[in-house]
Amino acid sequence: MVKKAPAPLISAGRATVAPPPRVLPVLQDDSLTDLDDLESSTNKTNKQSRLTVALRIRPLSKQEKDKGLTKIAQAVDSQMVVLHEPEPDRNDPLRQKRQQEKQFMFDMAFDEFIDQDEVYNKTTKDILDFVLGGYHATIFAYGPTGAGKTHTMVGYNSNPGIMVRALNDLFQRMHEAAEEDQFDVTMSYLEVYNENIRDLLRPGTGHLDLREDARTNEIKVAGLLEVKITNTDMVMNMLQKGNKNRTVEATAANATSSRSHALLQVNVHRRSKLKDVKGKVKAGRLFMIDLAGSERASQTKNRGQRLNEGAHINRSLLALANCINALAKGDAKYVNFRDSKLTRLLKDALSGNCKTVMIAHIAPSAVQREESFNTLVYADRAKNISNKLKKNVVDVKYHVTQYQEIINDLKGEIQRLKTKIDDDGDELVGKKGSKSNPLGGPQRKLSPEEEARRKAEQEALARLKALQDDLVQTFKKQMDLKLELLIVILLANPARHELLDVENSMLALAMEYERQELVVKEYEADLALRGRKPKNLLAKLDKLRENCGQNSPAPDDLMDEPDTDEDDDPEDVAQAMDELTFIIREQTRYDDMKADIEKQLDECRHKAKVLEEELPQQINTQEQREVYMLLLRVHELEIERTELQRDALLREHQLRRRDLLLVRHEMQRNLCDQIITRQRQLISDNGGAVPEDLEKLYEVYVQELQLPNREREQRLSGELNLFRYDGSGPATRVTSSKSRGSSDGKLPSLQNQQNTLFIKRQALMTANRRPNSNMSIKSFLRMDVNP
Numbered sequence: 174m175v176k177k178a179p180a181p182l183i184s185a186g187r188a189t190v191a192p193p194p195r196v197l198p199v200l201q202d203d204s205l206t207d208l209d210d211l212e213s214s215t216n217k218t219n220k221q222s223r224l225t226v227a228l229r230i231r232p233l234s235k236q237e238k239d240k241g242l243t244k245i246a247q248a249v250d251s252q253m254v255v256l257h258e259p260e261p262d263r264n265d266p267l268r269q270k271r272q273q274e275k276q277f278m279f280d281m282a283f284d285e286f287i288d289q290d291e292v293y294n295k296t297t298k299d300i301l302d303f304v305l306g307g308y309h310a311t312i313f314a315y316g317p318t319g320a321g322k323t324h325t326m327v328g329y330n331s332n333p334g335i336m337v338r339a340l341n342d343l344f345q346r347m348h349e350a351a352e353e354d355q356f357d358v359t360m361s362y363l364e365v366y367n368e369n370i371r372d373l374l375r376p377g378t379g380h381l382d383l384r385e386d387a388r389t390n391e392i393k394v395a396g397l398l399e400v401k402i403t404n405t406d407m408v409m410n411m412l413q414k415g416n417k418n419r420t421v422e423a424t425a426a427n428a429t430s431s432r433s434h435a436l437l438q439v440n441v442h443r444r445s446k447l448k449d450v451k452g453k454v455k456a457g458r459l460f461m462i463d464l465a466g467s468e469r470a471s472q473t474k475n476r477g478q479r480l481n482e483g484a485h486i487n488r489s490l491l492a493l494a495n496c497i498n499a500l501a502k503g504d505a506k507y508v509n510f511r512d513s514k515l516t517r518l519l520k521d522a523l524s525g526n527c528k529t530v531m532i533a534h535i536a537p538s539a540v541q542r543e544e545s546f547n548t549l550v551y552a553d554r555a556k557n558i559s560n561k562l563k564k565n566v567v568d569v570k571y572h573v574t575q576y577q578e579i580i581n582d583l584k585g586e587i588q589r590l591k592t593k594i595d596d597d598g599d600e601l602v603g604k605k606g607s608k609s610n611p612l613g614g615p616q617r618k619l620s621p622e623e624e625a626r627r628k629a630e631q632e633a634l635a636r637l638k639a640l641q642d643d644l645v646q647t648f649k650k651q652m653d654l655k656l657e658l659l660i661v662i663l664l665a666n667p668a669r670h671e672l673l674d675v676e677n678s679m680l681a682l683a684m685e686y687e688r689q690e691l692v693v694k695e696y697e698a699d700l701a702l703r704g705r706k707p708k709n710l711l712a713k714l715d716k717l718r719e720n721c722g723q724n725s726p727a728p729d730d731l732m733d734e735p736d737t738d739e740d741d742d743p744e745d746v747a748q749a750m751d752e753l754t755f756i757i758r759e760q761t762r763y764d765d766m767k768a769d770i771e772k773q774l775d776e777c778r779h780k781a782k783v784l785e786e787e788l789p790q791q792i793n794t795q796e797q798r799e800v801y802m803l804l805l806r807v808h809e810l811e812i813e814r815t816e817l818q819r820d821a822l823l824r825e826h827q828l829r830r831r832d833l834l835l836v837r838h839e840m841q842r843n844l845c846d847q848i849i850t851r852q853r854q855l856i857s858d859n860g861g862a863v864p865e866d867l868e869k870l871y872e873v874y875v876q877e878l879q880l881p882n883r884e885r886e887q888r889l890s891g892e893l894n895l896f897r898y899d900g901s902g903p904a905t906r907v908t909s910s911k912s913r914g915s916s917d918g919k920l921p922s923l924q925n926q927q928n929t930l931f932i933k934r935q936a937l938m939t940a941n942r943r944p945n946s947n948m949s950i951k952s953f954l955r956m957d958v959n960p
């Protein structure tokens with residue numbers, strides 16, 4: 174029996190991991206708020222996450238090259254894979270008629286030149302944030318035997334695969350976050366061999382059973398060893414141990430063929446070291462799976478035991494393929510996960526609460542064409558599978574209690590010490606004064622020095638008390654001000670009385686401003702085209718804003734300046750100006766309120782600092798010092814709590830704002846579409862011929878609309894680089910890199926191009942409105958526009 178090369182040992186930062194907290198059952202928290210970037214790939218309305226599918230093609234092996242095999246599979250770009258037909262058989266007319274190549278699109282495509290690091294970075298690196306944020310994630314390698322699955326997932330000492338890289342990275346990140354959070358990490362490693370589950374970390378335990386948790390529907394392996402890991406060295410040891418125990422044999426198709434499916438599971442419990450009032454623990458889970466490869470007996474030339482293994486492997490992979498088929502059709506109800514242990518283990522990854530990445534593998538040579546084609550088809554189908562994502566938050570009851578206890582203890586301690594100080598003060602007075610002379614004897618007259626000392630002590634005590642009260646007041650005021658500031662930031666429109674909608678309203682104001690500004694710009698452009706005197710309305714608005722900023726006494730007057738032009742402004746323009754004036758004043762008002770509160774807060778902070786410096790000098794006894802320290806601590810804790818609440822609200826607010834921005838981009842996009850479509854219609858109505866280069870540019874535009882986002886950006890910027898409009902003639906296709914873009918060597922921004930289109934459309938419409946005027950397409954194109 175051949176064993177796989179041991180897992181590599183690469184050292185990385187160590188992270189110390191705290192002992193596991195006592196946990197209550199797993200809660201499902203639907204919020205996805207701390208995963209901004211990853212969330213963009215999930216549908217926010219139903220929190221569905223589509224399975225991410227990557228396709229990797231391995232290089233031809235030396236033996237394949239020696240045999241003169243040619244490559245028929247190729248990644249033509251970062252997403253598209255093409256599978257060519259082998260040389261057509263002249264004697265087979267059916268084959269000759271077959272389409273010469275098949276194209277497949279995936280989320281990512283990696284050709285032979287893409288190294289392990291890049292594959293890891295693109296498929297898995299970001300998933301770690303997901304896991305550390307309390308989500309479940311699975312990365313699994315799929316494909317026929319010898320296609321490179323183990324190479325990708327496990328790798329070699331010198332060139333480790335995803336499992337090692339992910340665990341190293343995980344510990345690195347935990348190390349970086351160790352100041353704020355505590356982590357509790359466990360791992361288990363198992364294989365499914367001949368439909369039996371074996372513990373790779375404790376192979377002596379025999380076959381293990383699968384159980385389904387009736388409450389959570391989670392599949393569990395009974396008796397599987399779960400090792401608590403605290404650093405990367407430990408992880409590497411465990412991985413090496415597990416890989417040594419994995420069943421690997423030489424076949425004709427692969428000298429180190431995995432005869433089993435290997436599943437590495439890492440559980441990460443994360444909780445805040447800060448006094449987290451919510452007391453939640455995020456329970457993330459990462460599955461990394463190296464499947465055995467499907468095989469054809471003719472290719473592997475297996476006999477006996479190997480043949481039996483192959484049959485088991487094929488059967489479980491067939492069950493997996495059936496599940497993929499059913500899930501891709503959206504028939505989640507009728508998916509039969511029970512057909513094999515593999516599919517039962519993968520149930521969550523394929524249809525549950527899990528962010529899943531499938532890395533499909535194919536070999537490039539013509540000999541494996543059938544297997545490659547099948548893999549591509551299944552990988553393609555898998556793209557249609559979606560999972561429902563939920564953050565897994567574990568409630569740790571004692572965490573909250575503990576936090577409350579800290580405050581209660583501190584308060585109790587303060588009370589005890591205060592009482593002690595009072596008693597000491599009384600005792601002091603009793604010893605020295607008449608009121609509580611314990612002996613009841615005649616009072617001794619105090620010497621002038623004693624009298625002066627007593628007076629000084631009393632004064633010091635009174636000062637200390639006053640300072641304490643002052644400090645408490647300042648802390649309170651500071652907290653009030655912080656809250657007030659929060660309210661001001663959030664409260665953009667007092668009329669609506671919706672605290673959390675402030676920034677949204679501000680944004681809405683800004684959007685409305687842009688919209689109204691467009692009306693004014695359009696009007697100014699129209700005036701310019703008609704040869705009328707410009708009104709400089711925008712400059713007036715700028716001035717108004719400037720004056721508002723300087724608190725000029727009567728900004729209203731600016732807008733009431735008599736108009737020198739004989740015509741009044743059209744109604745819509747006048748309305749737009751009114752709106753714009755109103756918006757500017759509103760924005761200025763909110764800016765002022767915000768600045769005012771911030772100033773008060775600064776003053777308060779300063780005062781607190783002075784007091785904090787002053788107070789210790791007045792403290793004479795240890796007890797007083799302790800009271801002071803405890804008081805500070807209590808207030809610090811309370812401020813901390815307020816700040817946490819504020820951060821949470823701000824964060825929520827930022828998310829809303831981002832949503833609004835998306836809506837706004839979409840609106841802009843629609844506007845552009847309308848402009849382009851109507852402009853084309855106008856050209857066609859006027860019987861004008863669209864120049865070829867402009868037509869091509871339009872084709873690019875239409876194609877670009879149909880492309881997925883990332884490719885859209887690349888393609889559009891590439892294509893736009895080829896076109897240039899210099900204002901002096903028809904747009905030209907530019908070939909030399911030097912002459913690309915505008916005169917300053919830069920490509921005009923998309924926004925500028927849209928503005929250009931917009932202004933030209935206006936010009937054409939205005940010109941054609943005039944009697945006896947019909948602007949030609951040529952002059953339209955030649956028009957000198959400076960958007």
Ligand SMILES: Nc1ncnc2c1ncn2[C@@H]1O[C@H](COP(=O)(O)OP(=O)(O)OP(=O)(O)O)[C@@H](O)[C@H]1O
Binds near residue numbers: 318322465
């Ligand atoms: N991207 C790659 N670059 C270089 N060599 C590769 C690559 N992928 C695979 N190989 C090599 O191809 C051979 C087969 O790869 P591997 O064992 O990973 O295949 P597999 O899909 O896991 O096969 P099986 O299902 O039989 O276990 C190995 O010698 C491996 O080193």
